[in-house]
Amino acid sequence: MHSPTAPDATAMAVTDGTVVWLGQDSVGRALHPDAEVVELDGAFVAPAFVDAHVHATSAGLLLTGLDLTGCASRAELLDAVRAAPGSLVWGHGWDETRWPDQRPPTRAELDRAAGGARVYLSRVDVHSALVSTSLVELAPGAREADGWSDTGPLTRAAHHHVRGAAKDALPVEQRRAAQRAFLRHAASKGIAAVHECAGPDISGRDDLADLLALADGPEVVPYWGSLEHVDLPVRGLAGDLFVDGALGSRTAALSHPYHDRPDTSGALYLDAEAVAAHLVACTEAGLQAGFHVIGDAAVAAVVEGFERAAAAVGVPALAARRHRLEHLEMVTPEQAAKLGSWGVVASVQPLFDAEWGGPEGMYAQRLGVARGTALNPFAHLAAAGVVLAFGSDAPVTAVDPWAAVRAAVHHRTDGLGISPRAAFNAHTRGGWRAAGVDDGVTGTLQPGAPATYAVWDAGQLEVAAPDSRVQRWSTDPRSRVPALPALDGPAPTCLRTVLRGRTIYERE
Template sequence: MRLLPTLAGLGTLLASWQLGATTLMHNFDGYQASEHRLEQFNTLVFDEGKVLATGDFAQLRKQYPEAATIDADGKLLLPGLIDAHGHVLGLGRLQQQLDLRDLDLPQTLHAIKQFSRKQQADEWLIGRGWNQVLWQGKQFPTSAQLDALDIDQPIWLQRVDGHAGWANSAAMKLAGITADTPAPDGGEIIRDEHGKPTGVLIDNAMGLIQGVVPQPTLQEEKAALSTAFELALSLGLTGVHDAGVSEQTLKAYRALAAEGAIPLRVYPMISSDDPKLPALLGAGHVGAPNEKLYVRSIKVYADGALGSRGAALLEPYHDRPKEKGLLIYSQSELSQQMQLATDNDFQVNVHAIGDRANHIVLEILQSLDKQQDQKPFRHRIEHAQVLTLDDIERFPSLNLIASMQPVHATSDKNMAGDRLGERRLEGAYAWRKFLNQGTKLAAGSDFPVEPVNPLFGLHAAVTRRDRQGAPEKGWLAEEAMTLEEALRAFTLDAAYASHQEKFIGSLEPGKFADFILLDRNIFTIDPQEIWQANVLETWVEGERVFARSE
């Protein structure tokens, strides 16, 4: 794999393809999702970073006889893919931290011990990705298991969904967590039968540890974002929606933008829990829809996650009958945050996983709509994982976007039934129900919760199977998307979800020439093989910013 220069000085460092020269690329199988149909073409003409035409080679060669030509050697060409829900800073930082995804408990403990040998004595050992659902017994881990590794450093490991954390005794001591420590509102400290903290903290209780974990500097954040940019480009992403950024991360983005060092399109959502939220919203939008950095939304947090039983449910958990999950904020606090956003002309993107959280969010939006028409905002429900059928039907009247992550369904299939029971699965991961009523889906991955590769998401959307092919007929297969619908969710409708569909999301004349070349045609191969496709080249504004080496 070879990354072409993507940071400062990008335009001067790319020798082969320069802005200002009309270029005609041909000999490829091209597909793009328009509003109503799938379009196919074999030739793309672009100049000064924008598309001039798509269509048939013979016709366009006559129309642009002086254009420089590129033979794409029969590859697949798609518009640049957009991940509508990821965590860019988290992805970049994870490249220097401990990644525990897909490991069983013995493997997890071994990986922690091995990683500790690379650490300085005074460093925190930080990681994420553990998932007790994959472990024998499916029980939450304990600080005792970490303490037994005989590691001197404080250890803090976030669960795969980012809604629970696992600490050793050294970390809890630094945070002052004892048997007498109360859990904050919207959080839970898991305790043993004697009331002693076990080392696992859920949702808002995680802040007790995170408040003492050393935070990255502005320069460290800029470096982590740049690392994430390069990884995203190598996997065919030309746009990402960053789901929740702090004031400092926003500063890092603005500094990179001023340096010309953002090589793809980023749509950060300002985190509603940032203490400077009113001032950040009062300062107005950042950038414009045709720029690499565009900020006009906030990320609101309604509840936790299903895997850690923090998702707020209307009825108790099927496998924990005394629990209904957690609301991160009260309904009145959520309403105030959303009112503040709309008063300042900001789109509201709400994390809501459980059916109770989704119902509360819909009630608030319905109330706001009575004061001011909410449809132009294009508000989004991030995840929209579990809803009642009645609440699913409320999306069209408010012009709400369901911002969903297809890989979550194939990752959660082994525990969602346990958490919800069969009856509530009817409104869970319900892509087909949303599509049938005309609701736009903006697809993403929630990286680094899930792998950043968007081909994994396209595969999951179409097959409802994991990458090993299970279950054979797909999990809740009646909710699957067609490949055309999935492509639109990762391109045109993701662009709509960020108010950028006039500039990106498809290769219509006048839009930016953001596109990718793949090594196989995902429209003609076995759908189970879609995830195996490799991105060969990524182009942004008519410049090749990534090329895979042989």
């Protein structure tokens, strides 16, 4: 159990969804003789994970629809489209940087494979997409919009037009089924809460309303990525409120051109003035603000926006709102120090570095090795006092919390990773803090904390006692070992996920 108040505890008791006691199993049985006891047979218990950045419908469609993440070539992608049933083919996950010729299909090639079907295939970063001509016909504004291409992937505003058309063509029940599939999948990974980063250009109001109506899985913390309010109970006007785009699609805003495309420096959608205005408005309204920010030019605009906002409302008021930044990949130690002083939360994705970091990865292709190996500096952010909250950005990377913890520890660039304990905290307590829950106990296991935890198969660990139990009891072999489960071996298997005393997942 992750309990600073009882590091040697081997059992806990829960009443009405709250942890009421921790200690030794024998003592617990004497104190709670009528407790329901659940046998764990050597499993261990820890606070449940929080995924601080997801897109539930898109991630669910990856589970229920066309998964292109394993395509190793353009030909494989086109074969997958040919085999896909239905008049609307929604796929995700292609990454041309891993293909032999590093070229995505042309629209003509996609049309031949589609056979007249409407096709929307988002790139792995979801900032560009391959689309069929029949889908473009449903989005006439795309041809005149920024980011239009007659032959290749669509980006920027043109992408938003066709994505909106694809969303509108998606049957409502298919959308809801995708959401349910995603939430079930998240719970099976030991996740008890997800931060849904919705918005008018991402998913839409009805999509978010349907998601919030689902009540039998992980808690959904909703964000709306817009400068404008929405008539839903969102946590803040934050999440994917785009200051820029993504590196893979070359739309992240850079201070110097892309290494592999010197004719472009990306796209800046909001400047420092707009950032400051949004921060001031949200601070004065008692709301959490936030932005999607990746490139160094975008980070510079955000930092300047925070400086202007601090001058307008004062640092205490600004810091009290715990405004958040999504991704925050190209940030310097000096900028991190400023963000820490303003109480900023960094909602970051360690699997980005695992997927695209290092001297041979996509970041280095796009930015050159010097710039491309300095991204996602978790150590600098943590040292500056920035609250770290880990997530997947599903469907961009897999919902795999233990892999994310491992990636944060074993960063591809020496000196940028953090300790196992800090990484685990960022994926548990950090997610609750990012959502404004900072009571000192949520996200831990100690008396007074919500009983939100996951039970894990500890087959690779030394078992503390042969009669390991939980009940609202739970035993924890980790109390007998110096650290978290080995991050270099097989990941633990989730046996049960519990949210405030209610089981939301149980492995059969």
